[in-house]
Amino acid sequence: MNIGIVGCGNISGIYLENLTRKFKNVTVAAVADLDEGRARAKAEEYGIPRVMTLEEMLADGGIDLILNITTPLSHYSINKQALLAGKHVYVEKPLALNYAEGKELIELAESKWLYVGCAPDTFLGAGIQTCCEQIKSGAIGRPVAGSAFMMCHGHEGWHPSPDFYYDYGGGPLFDMGPYYVTALVRMLGRAESVFAYGGRASDTRVIGSEPRRGEVIPVKVDTHNAGVIRFANGAIVTLVTSFDVWNHWMPIMQIYGTEGSLNVPDPNNFGGDVKVATQENMDFHDVELVSPYVENSRGIGVSELALALEEGRVNNASGRLGLHVLEIMDGFVRSSAEHREIVLESSPSDPVPLDWSAPIGELRTK
Numbered sequence: 001m002n003i004g005i006v007g008c009g010n011i012s013g014i015y016l017e018n019l020t021r022k023f024k025n026v027t028v029a030a031v032a033d034l035d036e037g038r039a040r041a042k043a044e045e046y047g048i049p050r051v052m053t054l055e056e057m058l059a060d061g062g063i064d065l066i067l068n069i070t071t072p073l074s075h076y077s078i079n080k081q082a083l084l085a086g087k088h089v090y091v092e093k094p095l096a097l098n099y100a101e102g103k104e105l106i107e108l109a110e111s112k113w114l115y116v117g118c119a120p121d122t123f124l125g126a127g128i129q130t131c132c133e134q135i136k137s138g139a140i141g142r143p144v145a146g147s148a149f150m151m152c153h154g155h156e157g158w159h160p161s162p163d164f165y166y167d168y169g170g171g172p173l174f175d176m177g178p179y180y181v182t183a184l185v186r187m188l189g190r191a192e193s194v195f196a197y198g199g200r201a202s203d204t205r206v207i208g209s210e211p212r213r214g215e216v217i218p219v220k221v222d223t224h225n226a227g228v229i230r231f232a233n234g235a236i237v238t239l240v241t242s243f244d245v246w247n248h249w250m251p252i253m254q255i256y257g258t259e260g261s262l263n264v265p266d267p268n269n270f271g272g273d274v275k276v277a278t279q280e281n282m283d284f285h286d287v288e289l290v291s292p293y294v295e296n297s298r299g300i301g302v303s304e305l306a307l308a309l310e311e312g313r314v315n316n317a318s319g320r321l322g323l324h325v326l327e328i329m330d331g332f333v334r335s336s337a338e339h340r341e342i343v344l345e346s347s348p349s350d351p352v353p354l355d356w357s358a359p360i361g362e363l364r365t366k
């Protein structure tokens with residue numbers, strides 16, 4: 001599969017690294033960015049043969065998939081243009097700015113028999129895959145509840161261009177929430193409804209990183225979201241995402257079952273320690289990881305999409321999964337605004353088991 005990457009910013013390095021060196025079934029054929037110099041520099045660094053504009057990429061018959069790693073405000077429009085041009089799409093999170101836009105994209109893709117993939121793909125890492133196995137094997141009994149806390153003080157201290165984190169499609173919910181919500185959906189299945197409140201500590205932020213240190217930027221979205229997700233299996237999960245917290249002692253994520261508790265590692269990473277405590281052994285103890293993907297393997301979702309296309313099956317980090325996650329997050333925003341429970345309509349695609357004994361970089365379906 002020949003890939004055209006649009007967006008050569010902060011996150012592009014790890015995608016380029018993994019898609020050119022780790023995963024064998026894809027080729028990065030071209031890169032594009034509004035800032036052509038940035039695209040040229042990445043092409044040179046990773047030996048990518050062509051630098052193009054987005055328009056040239058869309059018109060090029062040799063490009064099969066557009067990997068859209070631009071900032072969230074551009075996701076919907078580039079995804080739509082790519083689908084209309086007959087290209088498969090894999091997009092960084094979020095899929096789009098709201099559920100209505102996301103649904104339109106998925107329906108467009110399905111009407112044209114095109115694949116959509118959506119980040120995050122960290123749930124294909126060893127940490128969350130091991131948690132899914134633990135729950136499936138009944139290690140903690142029937143899941144009845146959970147808690148997930150993504151709380152920090154935002155990204156303006158390190159990201160060179162942090163404006164998008166405080167714009168629509170950003171904030172802690174749309175920026176970090178996808179890691180947590182995607183992991184929850186993979187562990188617990190479809191969500192049925194949400195109820196949430198949102199607020200913000202400040203209407204402006206001060207950039208702490210170079211080259212724009214000291215510049216004041218507007219905050220257009222809530223920076224503290226507290227809500228509850230009710231899953232179809234009956235589990236009730238508390239989720240808090242915040243850029244308003246300097247420090248805390250809450251767990252990252254835990255699932256509570258009728259027979260025990262599962263401590264879930266940071267879903268923004270691929271590896272991490274998975275721990276279980278049961279009635280018989282109340283101390284949290286380590287569980288062996290089921291897969292070798294413990295390093296930053298961003299791009300595994302793109303490689304897996306290429307495999308799924310070859311095998312004529314649905315991909316794991318699918319558009320339908322991304323859409324369900326988007327509906328949950330959009331539900332938080334709507335619930336906060338309307339002070340009511342939001343009942344969800346979408347369903348994620350089913351996970352497709354992969355054979356983790358295959359060599360790293362060579363994915364195989366089980």
Ligand SMILES: NC(=O)c1ccc[n+]([C@@H]2O[C@H](COP(=O)([O-])OP(=O)(O)OC[C@H]3O[C@@H](n4cnc5c(N)ncnc54)[C@H](O)[C@@H]3O)[C@@H](O)[C@H]2O)c1
Nearest residue numbers: 007008009010011033034035069070071072074092093161
């Ligand atoms: N930075 C991270 O650590 C990180 C981690 C995981 C995911 N992400 C996600 O990756 C995406 C990009 O984040 P980033 O940190 O790389 O942002 P960034 O601002 O560093 O880079 C974005 C790049 O996209 C380009 N761009 C924007 N609109 C474009 C358009 N219409 N056409 C062509 N190029 C365009 C910009 O010129 C810029 O070079 C976001 O969705 C973000 O949520 C970022």
